[in-house]
Amino acid sequence: MYVRRSYQGPCVIRMKLRYIHVNLTHEKHESREYEGFLGPIDLGIHLHLNVYESYKHDIFSEDNVVIMGKGFFANEAIFGSHRLVFIFRSPLSKGLHVSALGGGAYRFVKTGLDGIVFEGRAAEPAIVLVEGLRDEVRVRFDYVGKEDLLKVYKGYEGRRGVRALTRYLIRKYSDFLKQYEGRMVLIGPASYTTRMGGICSPSIDYVTMDVRVEDWAARGGGGSVLARAHNILAVIFGGNKVLNDLRGRFEFINSLVTTQLKKPFVKSVIEGTSKYSYDLETKTGGTFGSNITIYRDKIPTHNWSSILASREKRELIHRIMVEKYLKPFNEKIISTGIWRTCDEPCPIRCKKTIDSKHVDYEPLNAVGPMIGIIDFHEALEILDLVDELGLDAIEAGNILGWLMEVLEKELLKPEELGLDAVPVINPDKWSEEHAKRNKRIAMKLIEDLVFTNNELLKLVAEEGLRKACKKLDELFYERVHEKGTKFEDLAVYVPFGSDGYITPNFYWSPGVFAPLPILGKYWTYYTPAFSEPEEFADISVNRALMEYLIENAGWCRFHRSWVEKILQELYKIFLGYDGDLLNHAREYYKMLREYQIKARAENVFWESKKVLSILRNAACEFGPSEWCSKINSDPSMGLREWWIRFYEHMIKLLEGGNSVRS
Numbered sequence: 001m002y003v004r005r006s007y008q009g010p011c012v013i014r015m016k017l018r019y020i021h022v023n024l025t026h027e028k029h030e031s032r033e034y035e036g037f038l039g040p041i042d043l044g045i046h047l048h049l050n051v052y053e054s055y056k057h058d059i060f061s062e063d064n065v066v067i068m069g070k071g072f073f074a075n076e077a078i079f080g081s082h083r084l085v086f087i088f089r090s091p092l093s094k095g096l097h098v099s100a101l102g103g104g105a106y107r108f109v110k111t112g113l114d115g116i117v118f119e120g121r122a123a124e125p126a127i128v129l130v131e132g133l134r135d136e137v138r139v140r141f142d143y144v145g146k147e148d149l150l151k152v153y154k155g156y157e158g159r160r161g162v163r164a165l166t167r168y169l170i171r172k173y174s175d176f177l178k179q180y181e182g183r184m185v186l187i188g189p190a191s192y193t194t195r196m197g198g199i200c201s202p203s204i205d206y207v208t209m210d211v212r213v214e215d216w217a218a219r220g221g222g223g224s225v226l227a228r229a230h231n232i233l234a235v236i237f238g239g240n241k242v243l244n245d246l247r248g249r250f251e252f253i254n255s256l257v258t259t260q261l262k263k264p265f266v267k268s269v270i271e272g273t274s275k276y277s278y279d280l281e282t283k284t285g286g287t288f289g290s291n292i293t294i295y296r297d298k299i300p301t302h303n304w305s306s307i308l309a310s311r312e313k314r315e316l317i318h319r320i321m322v323e324k325y326l327k328p329f330n331e332k333i334i335s336t337g338i339w340r341t342c343d344e345p346c347p348i349r350c351k352k353t354i355d356s357k358h359v360d361y362e363p364l365n366a367v368g369p370m371i372g373i374i375d376f377h378e379a380l381e382i383l384d385l386v387d388e389l390g391l392d393a394i395e396a397g398n399i400l401g402w403l404m405e406v407l408e409k410e411l412l413k414p415e416e417l418g419l420d421a422v423p424v425i426n427p428d429k430w431s432e433e434h435a436k437r438n439k440r441i442a443m444k445l446i447e448d449l450v451f452t453n454n455e456l457l458k459l460v461a462e463e464g465l466r467k468a469c470k471k472l473d474e475l476f477y478e479r480v481h482e483k484g485t486k487f488e489d490l491a492v493y494v495p496f497g498s499d500g501y502i503t504p505n506f507y508w509s510p511g512v513f514a515p516l517p518i519l520g521k522y523w524t525y526y527t528p529a530f531s532e533p534e535e536f537a538d539i540s541v542n543r544a545l546m547e548y549l550i551e552n553a554g555w556c557r558f559h560r561s562w563v564e565k566i567l568q569e570l571y572k573i574f575l576g577y578d579g580d581l582l583n584h585a586r587e588y589y590k591m592l593r594e595y596q597i598k599a600r601a602e603n604v605f606w607e608s609k610k611v612l613s614i615l616r617n618a619a620c621e622f623g624p625s626e627w628c629s630k631i632n633s634d635p636s637m638g639l640r641e642w643w644i645r646f647y648e649h650m651i652k653l654l655e656g657g658n659s660v661r662s
Contacts, residue, residue: 019116047117070082073554096592121229186200261565299369412456469491494603546564
C-alpha cells in the first residue's frame with residue numbers, strides 16, 4: 001500500500017480504487033475497493049491474470065470480464081486526463097488488449113467511481129444505467145429484445161447502426177442524460193456478427209441533444225466482447241458526485257509544469273500538441289493533415305503494396321494524396337477553424353469533424369488509400385458506413401485491402417464473394433479512375449461482412465483474418481498451389497500463438513510488427529526506421545512502458561510530450577507514491593506478457609510473405625547496409641535473426657536489464 005506524504009499544495013486524493021462489479025446474469029452489483037494499483041490497466045491485468053483467470057476460458061465466455069475505468073487524475077480540472085480505458089481479452093489476438101476513448105471520464109467522474117467490472121451474461125441485449133448519487137451508486141438494467149434491436153439497427157429516425165442506436169438511447173433516456181449531463185458507450189451490429197466490433201461513445205450537446213462528435217475505443221474487438229460475452233448493448237452513466245477536492249489543483253499543476261518545463265502550463269500544452277491541433281509551419285493539423293505532410297511517400301497504401309513499389313511510384317501516390325485528400329481536408333475542415341474536443345475542456349481541439357464524424361489519419365487511410373481510393377469524399381462515405389456498423393476501421397481497412405488483392409490475384413473469384421467486378425489494388429496498375437469501382441466493391445464487402453450469409457465472408461467475420469487465411473488455403477488448395485501464393489501471403493498482420501493476430505497501424509516501421517506482448521496500438525516505436533534489433537528493442541520497450549503509464553493514468557497520449565516529464569512528480573505529490581514509475585510499468589508489462597503466455601497468445605515469427613517484404617524494404621530504406629544485404633540474401637533467415645534478437649533483448653529488458661531509459 002502506498003503511503004501518504006505531507007506537502008504544501010492541493011489535497012491528496014484517495015489512493016483506493018473504487019469499482020463496482022456488475023453481474024449481468026443476476027442483475028446485481030457489488031462495490032469493491034482496491035489498493036496498490038495506479039490505474040485501471042494495473043487492476044485489469046491483475047483481475048484477468050489472478051482473479052478471473054480468463055485465459056482458461058473461451059474468448060466469449062462471461063469470464064472474459066471487461067474492465068472500464070478512469071485514471072486518478074480525472075477530476076474536471078486538468079485537461080487531457082479524462083480517457084476512459086477498457087481492458088479485455090481480445091477475440092483477435094486472443095491475449096489481453098487495452099483500448100481507450102477520449103473524454104469519457106469527464107462525465108464518468110460524477111458517478112463517484114473509478115471504474116466498473118462487467119461480468120456474467122444477460123439473457124437479452126442489456127442497457128446498464130449507472131447513477132452516482134450522494135450516498136450510493138444506483139445500477140439499473142433495461143433490455144431491448146433481439147428483434148426490436150435489429151429494427152433499431154436497420155433504421156431509426158433516418159439513421160442506421162450505431163447512429164440509430166444513439167438516437168434511440170438519447171430519446172429513451174433523455175431525462176437521465178440531461179439531469180446529469182451523462183454519457184454513454186454503445187456498440188453496433190458488427191459486434192454481434194464479427195470479432196472486430198468497436199466501442200463507440202458519442203459526446204452530446206445537452207441543449208439540442210444532438211451528437212457533437214463520436215469517439216471510439218475500437219481496436220482489439222472490445223465491442224464484440226461486450227456483445228457476445230456479456231450481451232451488453234450500452235452503458236449509460238452520470239451522477240452528481242465530485243470525486244476529488246479540486247481546489248487549487250489546476251493552479252498547482254500550472255506552477256509545477258512552469259517550474260519543470262521552464263514555460264507556462266498552457267504554452268507547454270499548446271506547443272507540445274501542435275500536430276494534433278494546428279501546425280503553423282505545415283498549415284494543417286490533426287493526425288490526418290499532419291501525417292500526410294510528415295510521412296509523405298512512406299505512408300502505406302494499396303494493401304501496403306506501395307511500400308514494395310518504386311520510390312517514383314510512392315511519390316506519385318503521395319502527390320495524388322496531397323491533391324485529392326489533404327487539400328479537400330484543409331478546405332472543408334482546417335480552414336473553418338470549427339474543431340472540437342473529445343468532451344473535456346481541452347485547448348488543443350484535436351477533433352476535426354464533418355457532421356459530428358471524426359476525421360482522423362488511421363480510419364481515413366484504412367478506407368481510402370489502403371484500398372485504392374484516394375478521394376477524400378469517397379473515403380468519407382466508406383468510413384461513414386464502417387462507423388455506422390460499429391467496425392474497427394483499422395481492422396476493416398486491412399481486411400478490405402487483403403480481400404481486394406486476393407480478388408485481383410485470382411485466389412478468389414468475384415462471384416464467390418457476391419461481386420460482379422474485380423478491384424484494382426496493385427499500385428503499378430492502379431489509376432485514379434479505379435477509385436469508384438473500388439469504392440463500390442468496398443461498400444458491398446463491408447455490408448456483407450456484417451450481415452451476409454456468404455460463407456466465405458462469414459468465415460472472415462467470425463473467425464478473423466488469420467484463421468480464415470488458413471482455412472481458405474485448404475478450401476482452395478489447387479488455386480494456392482497453381483498461383484504459388486497462400487492467402488496469408490497477401491495479408492498484413494502480426495501473429496500471436498496458433499491463431500491469434502492483430503493487424504498493424506498504418507506506419508512503415510518494424511515497431512508495428514515487432515514481437516511485443518501487445519500491438520495494434522501505439523505501445524511501440526512506430527517511426528519509419530530500422531536499426532540493430534537490440535537498439536530497436538530498447539526504444540520500443542521504453543516507448544511501450546511510457547505509453548502504458550500515460551494510458552494507465554487516463555491521460556490522452558496527445559499530451560505525452562509534457563505529461564511524461566512530470567508524471568512521476570504528479571503521482572508523488574497527489575498520491576504520495578514514492579516508487580519508480582518506470583519500474584512499476586515494467587512489472588505490469590511483465591504480468592501482461594505472463595498472461596499472453598498463459599493464454600497461448602505469445603508472439604510467433606511472421607508468416608506472411610508481404611510482411612517479410614515490408615520489413616525487408618524497411619531495412620534497405622532506413623537501416624544499415626549490412627542488414628539490407630543480409631535480409632536480401634535470405635529474407636526469412638535474416639529477418640528471423642532480427643526477430644529473435646529483438647525478442648530476447650526485450651525479455652532481458654523486462655527482467656531488469658538497464659537499457660530501458662528512465
